[in-house]
Amino acid sequence: MKQYPEILDALYEVLQPFVGEKGVVLSEDTALVGDLEIDSVKLLELMMEIEDRFDISVPINVLPDITTVKDLALKLEELLN
Amino acid sequence: MSIFDKFGAIASLRDDFMELGVNPFNVVIEEVLSATEAVVNGRRTILAGTNNYLGLTFDERCIAAGKAALEGQGTGTTGSRMANGTYAGHLALEEELAEFFGCPAAIVFSTGYIANLGILSTLPGPRDPILLDADSHASIYDGCRLGTGEVIRFRHNDAADLDRRLARLGERAASALIVVEGIYSMLGDQAPLQEIVAVKKKYGAYLLVDEAHSLGVLGEHGRGLVEQAGVADEVDFIVGTFSKSLGAIGGFCVSRWAELEHVRYAMRPYIFTASSSPAIIESTRVALAVLKDQGGELRARLWDNAHRLYLGLQRLGFSLGPETSPVVAVSLGRSKEAALGIWHELLARGVYVNLVMPPATPNSNCLLRCSLSAAHTPEQVDAIVEAFAALQTQVAAC
Structure with a gap:
């Protein structure tokens, strides 16, 4: 069983490479597309990485509901528990 | 704005x-x-x-068949397969496809895109897992999007990755539908079908192979990668198109499961699309015969x-x-x-x-x-x- 803060920390780690030169400070409110410029193809690749990291299945059907890091963390918490 | x-x-x-x-x-x-x-x-x-x-x-024979149908049956059916749009030719083509693949059931669609839309939006029910190769064609993604199944991607041509993702599903893996392509349209590479079939059998899942780019191209009789890999008995559904090797337009699904016939009556993309014109159907029938003979x-x-x-x-x-x-x-x-x-x-x-x-x-x-x-x-x-x-x-x- 994974707690929300633990999931969030893991997500910050996975998302760090997308920060690059953008000067974005990762937070729960960081928008995956708007702030980190993760396009649809990169997002799909990222989800596979997240699935492997947490050893879960994240159906791509849930992606339209995910805008921010918090949305993603909450969804992972739901799927993990 | x-x-x-x-x-x-x-x-x-x-x-x-x-x-x-x-x-x-x-x-x-x-x-x-x-x-x-x-x-x-x-x-x-x-x-x-x-x-x-x-x-x-x-091909002169295909053109002649199309011409004769145009003159004898008119320019179009003006209706869907479920209404007035099923002519004798549509059924004959379904029978010929079933025979060609050695399957008990076949459905003809108006395009290959609609074939994937119809099958993938309808066959997996709510929350049934669909395991897609990540490089799948847009029609496969769109078909899944139209349906209610849970879509999970696995890394392109990576049977071990598919295995890991099916394992995570537990008992639900037995109702999963795995989707791969015979030849991938962008790079021309083939699916490692024997390895995919081995994983499919391990979990008791179902397997659909899209042979859009491999029908007529692979296999001793041109049936595609399924034939070339020698796994026809293990593949549940084959989807394909008439707009490539058969030189016309249209799509099909054949299955080793006779129950595919029941799915026909539930597929909205099939029900609400006008059927192929008689000229297309007849030229396709001849093209299929040419594929068989030559x-x-x-x-x-x-x-x-x-x-x-x-x-x-x-x-x-x-x-x-x-x-x-x-x-x-x-x-x-x-x-x-x-x-x-x-x-x-x-x-x-x-x-x-x-x-x-x-x-x-x-x-x-x-x-x-x-x-x-x-x-x-x-x-x-x-x-x-x-x-x-x-x-x-x-x-x-x-």
Whole structure:
């Protein structure tokens, strides 16, 4: 069983490479597309990485509901528990 | 704010194309001269990007059958298969497809896109897992999107990755539908089907193979990768198209499960689309007969051409797809402008290929995608290689 803060920390780690030169400070409110410029193809690749990291299945059907890091963390918490 | 504002980036790209004088995504074939040549921009051009693998678009027997149907049955059915749009020819084609694949059930659709839309939106029920190869065609993604199944991607052509993802599903894996393609349309690579089948059997899942680019191209009798890999008894559904090797337009699904017939009555994309015109159905029936009777000879010519082009471009040092295939993809860099320039130069030299840009490409690079035909002559293939050779410097700098 994974707690929300633990999931969030893991997500910050996975998302760090997308920060690059953008000067974005990762937070729960960081928008995956708007702030980190993760396009649809990169997002799909990222989800596979997240699935492997947490050893879960994240159906791509849930992606339209995910805008921010918090949305993603909450969804992972739901799927993990 | 206009409803069209969101298309601003597309509009800007289109304007750039128009400045160049030709839009790669709206090429006009001004006159078709044969299965492999046309007039484009006023110039005689070799067609090397049409998926016309067996070159049957100008087969006299197919044309005669289409003509006779046009005269005898009219220009269209004006209705869906579920209403007035099922003619005797539609049923005959279904029977012939079932016989060709050795399956008890077959359904004919108006396009290959609709075949995937119909099957994938309907077959998996709510929360049934669908395991997709990550490089699946848009019609596969769109079909899943229209349905209620849970869509999970696995890494391209990676049976071990598929295995891991099925394992995570626990008991639900037994109701999962795995979807792969015979030949992937962008790079021309084949699915490792025997390995995929082994994983499928391990979990008791179902397997669908899209043979859009492999029907007529692979297998001793042209049935596709399923035949070539010797796994016909383990594949549950085969989807395909008439718009490539069979030279017309339409799609189909065949299954080793007779219950596919029940699915027919539940597929909205099938129910609410007008059926194929009689001329299309009859030319397709003849093309299928040609594939059965003379497919071996056509396939041999196609593969000779594929090897000739692949080796020719490989010798020149181009970065190509992982294996020889009737789809030969030349990988470029990420610059869309540079890729467009090279594509345009090829066209100016009398060679039409497909320009494919991200996100439609598997690796974020632009591609010049060639597809061969049995109808290409060796001289035409050499001319394609020569046109690329003349652009080696630009491609290297791209």
